[in-house]
Amino acid sequence: MALQGPQKTVVQLVGVVVVMGALSWASVPFYDWFCRVTGFGGVTGVASQGSDTILDKTITVRFDASKERGMPWEFTPKVREMEIKIGETGLAFYEAYNPTDRPVAGQASYNVTPYSAGGYFDKIACFCFEEQVLQPGERVEMPVTFFVDPEIVEDRDGKYVHTITLSYTFYEIDLPEGYAALETGDKAGADTITN
Numbered sequence: 001m002a003l004q005g006p007q008k009t010v011v012q013l014v015g016v017v018v019v020m021g022a023l024s025w026a027s028v029p030f031y032d033w034f035c036r037v038t039g040f041g042g043v044t045g046v047a048s049q050g051s052d053t054i055l056d057k058t059i060t061v062r063f064d065a066s067k068e069r070g071m072p073w074e075f076t077p078k079v080r081e082m083e084i085k086i087g088e089t090g091l092a093f094y095e096a097y098n099p100t101d102r103p104v105a106g107q108a109s110y111n112v113t114p115y116s117a118g119g120y121f122d123k124i125a126c127f128c129f130e131e132q133v134l135q136p137g138e139r140v141e142m143p144v145t146f147f148v149d150p151e152i153v154e155d156r157d158g159k160y161v162h163t164i165t166l167s168y169t170f171y172e173i174d175l176p177e178g179y180a181a182l183e184t185g186d187k188a189g190a191d192t193i194t195n
Helices: 005-038 114-119 148-155 177-184 189-193
Strands: 056-067 074-076 081-085 091-096 106-112 119-124 131-134 139-148 162-175
Touching: 056 074, 056 091, 056 139, 081 091, 091 131, 091 162, 106 114, 114 119, 114 148, 131 139, 139 162
Parallel strands: 056 162
Antiparallel strands: 056 081, 074 091, 091 139, 106 131, 106 162, 119 139
């Protein structure tokens, strides 16, 4: 039995809605994958170890720190910039301080500029890979280990990059379950955190 007039239109509209919903659901993971692979938007790479090749050419890496509005921490880079050889493993530290009278959890988002360098800036270890919780009055140094991939000198845009800026923005997130219990004075939650 063939669909007639209004029934056919309804089926077509439902089909369009389903396709659009599927595309919007798939777009976020696809965009994330695309940015990680290409460095688009200043997204950096992640590596398990440093580069095997170190070039006799240097590049300047600048460090920037900011906070989302309402984030109570103080957050700064320990060094504003460093010059390293391309391929050499660098180590930089950021400092965070919680001046409040309560524990505060934070997560850092990051990018590099110029965007063309994103695919060649690789992090080996970074505080940004996991959430951070600072107790009242706690001050911590947070490391980031990185290198600039030597392939940048072969890239048609990357070979002209002499300075890369690594930027972090910290924003407040909900405390993990055990810390939330501590904040409300739950003894059982406190035992979970301290054990």
